[in-house]
Amino acid sequence: MASPIDDSLPARVSSDCPEQTRDILYHVWGRDWGSVGLKKFFDDRDKATCQDPKTGETPLHAAIRSCGPANGEDDGEEDGSVEEALEILHELFLSGAIWNDVDNNNETPGCVAWRLGRKSLYNQCVDAGVRAELLFALMDSYEQLSSDNEYEEMAEDEVEVEAEADQKEATEAEQDDDEEAPQLKFVPPSAGEKTVTSDQYLESSLTYDPEKLVDSDRNGVMMAWETDIMKRSVEALIPDAQPGKRILNIGFGMGIIDGMFAELKPSRHHIIEAHPSVLEHLAKPESRFGPSWEKSGPEVGAFEVLPGKWQDVVPKLLQAGEVYDAIYFDTFGEDYSQLRTFFSEWVPGLLEQDGRFSFFNGLGADRRICYDVYTKVVEMHCADAGLDVEWEESDVDMSNLGEEGKGEWEGVRRRYWTLDKYRLPTCTFMG
Numbered sequence: 206m207a208s209p210i211d212d213s214l215p216a217r218v219s220s221d222c223p224e225q226t227r228d229i230l231y232h233v234w235g236r237d238w239g240s241v242g243l244k245k246f247f248d249d250r251d252k253a254t255c256q257d258p259k260t261g262e263t264p265l266h267a268a269i270r271s272c273g274p275a276n277g278e279d280d281g282e283e284d285g286s287v288e289e290a291l292e293i294l295h296e297l298f299l300s301g302a303i304w305n306d307v308d309n310n311n312e313t314p315g316c317v318a319w320r321l322g323r324k325s326l327y328n329q330c331v332d333a334g335v336r337a338e339l340l341f342a343l344m345d346s347y348e349q350l351s352s353d354n355e356y357e358e359m360a361e362d363e364v365e366v367e368a369e370a371d372q373k374e375a376t377e378a379e380q381d382d383d384e385e386a387p388q389l390k391f392v393p394p395s396a397g398e399k400t401v402t403s404d405q406y407l408e409s410s411l412t413y414d415p416e417k418l419v420d421s422d423r424n425g426v427m428m429a430w431e432t433d434i435m436k437r438s439v440e441a442l443i444p445d446a447q448p449g450k451r452i453l454n455i456g457f458g459m460g461i462i463d464g465m466f467a468e469l470k471p472s473r474h475h476i477i478e479a480h481p482s483v484l485e486h487l488a489k490p491e492s493r494f495g496p497s498w499e500k501s502g503p504e505v506g507a508f509e510v511l512p513g514k515w516q517d518v519v520p521k522l523l524q525a526g527e528v529y530d531a532i533y534f535d536t537f538g539e540d541y542s543q544l545r546t547f548f549s550e551w552v553p554g555l556l557e558q559d560g561r562f563s564f565f566n567g568l569g570a571d572r573r574i575c576y577d578v579y580t581k582v583v584e585m586h587c588a589d590a591g592l593d594v595e596w597e598e599s600d601v602d603m604s605n606l607g608e609e610g611k612g613e614w615e616g617v618r619r620r621y622w623t624l625d626k627y628r629l630p631t632c633t634f635m636g
């Protein structure tokens with residue numbers, strides 16, 4: 206069993222910590238700003254982002270940790286030390302402190318706040334994460350729009366946003382690959398580990414067994430423990446199990462959700478799948494979704510596996526005038542920007558006015574704070590796309606999912622799920 210974390214100041218500031226960093230961490234811990242006061246103390250970004258090289262302690266971690274654990278359920282709203290810490294966090298975030306820097310216990314400041322039961326501090330970290338991720342997304346879209354003369358065609362207020370984003374980029378450039386937008390079904394790698402890209406995944410060979418589908422690097426593409434999530438997703442997309450619905454599913458995997466959709470006797474059932482091995486598996490005579498299934502539809506083309514990447518297939522569906530009552534999206538090896546592109550650019554054209562859209566919500570599922578941040582980010586981006594999101598939270602049975610390499614994770618390279626609750630999104634058009 207892992208030994209308990211020592212949150213004391215001597216344990217968190219190492220003996221070989223550079224003097225300036227040590228000084229800052231001690232001041233934060235003691236809430237002592239000398240004659241300059243809190244605002245001026247963090248007058249430059251380097252101070253707000255410094256980190257003990259051995260323990261990874263940042264001023265954010267120190268400000269939270271110095272509050273100590275909350276008493277029971279009460280997170281200490283009345284506690285003056287939390288009030289002070291909230292102010293310190295506020296200043297630190299204004300000065301460019303990074304919300305998701307991890308320390309040597311693999312904890313972000315928000316993780317420390319959650320563990321100590323300090324909910325108001327945790328919420329402040331979530332809000333900072335949401336702001337940072339929204340800014341990143343904005344920055345990405347500007348980068349796509351303007352490459353050469355980047356500021357030339359922008360309105361004045363947009364230039365300000367861009368300039369702020371540039372500054373943020375400079376701040377965060379020092380961080381490692383963990384900073385990328387989370388993948389839909391993949392744990393952001395620990396430092397030094399690589400993330401599988403969509404192209405690499407689509408070229409890898411896959412292995413099916415009854416419990417899971419893994420790629421050649423033993424990344425879990427789909428696993429049977431997710432069956433309950435698929436079942437809930439179908440119930441959310443097609444309430445009362447009404448027959449005759451037009452369904453689009455993106456990503457076949459183990460065909461778990463498609464099996465459930467098929468039970469509902471849809472009038473149209475289209476499956477988009479890009480991986481050659483999955484397509485081969487689908488075409489086998491014993492496959493439930495092979496040629497005989499395609500022929501069994503109420504009309505030609507009603508039941509179909511559409512081979513290729515959704516990015517290539519979906520424009521053709523739109524062009525052909527296809528409209529669906531229920532759309533589900535669950536791919537692998539793609540990051541959040543792809544999901545966002547799908548619901549912003551394609552769902553409005555493909556979904557019936559009173560239809561429902563959902564996706565596998567594995568965004569940031571390797572740690573609670575990332576999951577909470579991405580819940581809010583998705584909700585805001587959906588609103589931009591004219592979609593309301595309703596979340597249904599359900600328990601995930603963690604009895605066999607708790608330990609890396611054990612239980613369900615045996616033979617799988619990394620746990621991509623660590624949370625005891627799943628937050629299921631159901632998106633509908635606003636108004």
Ligand SMILES: C[S@@+](CC[C@H](N)C(=O)[O-])C[C@H]1O[C@@H](n2cnc3c(N)ncnc32)[C@H](O)[C@@H]1O
Pocket residue numbers: 390403426427435455456457458459460461462463477478479480483513514515516535536537538539
């Ligand atoms: C997590 S699995 C889907 C699991 C499925 N929901 C089920 O119930 O079994 C993801 C699937 O998406 C496919 N995929 C990945 N990228 C894709 C893309 N760009 N277009 C279409 N399919 C893709 C993968 O090959 C894989 O079969």
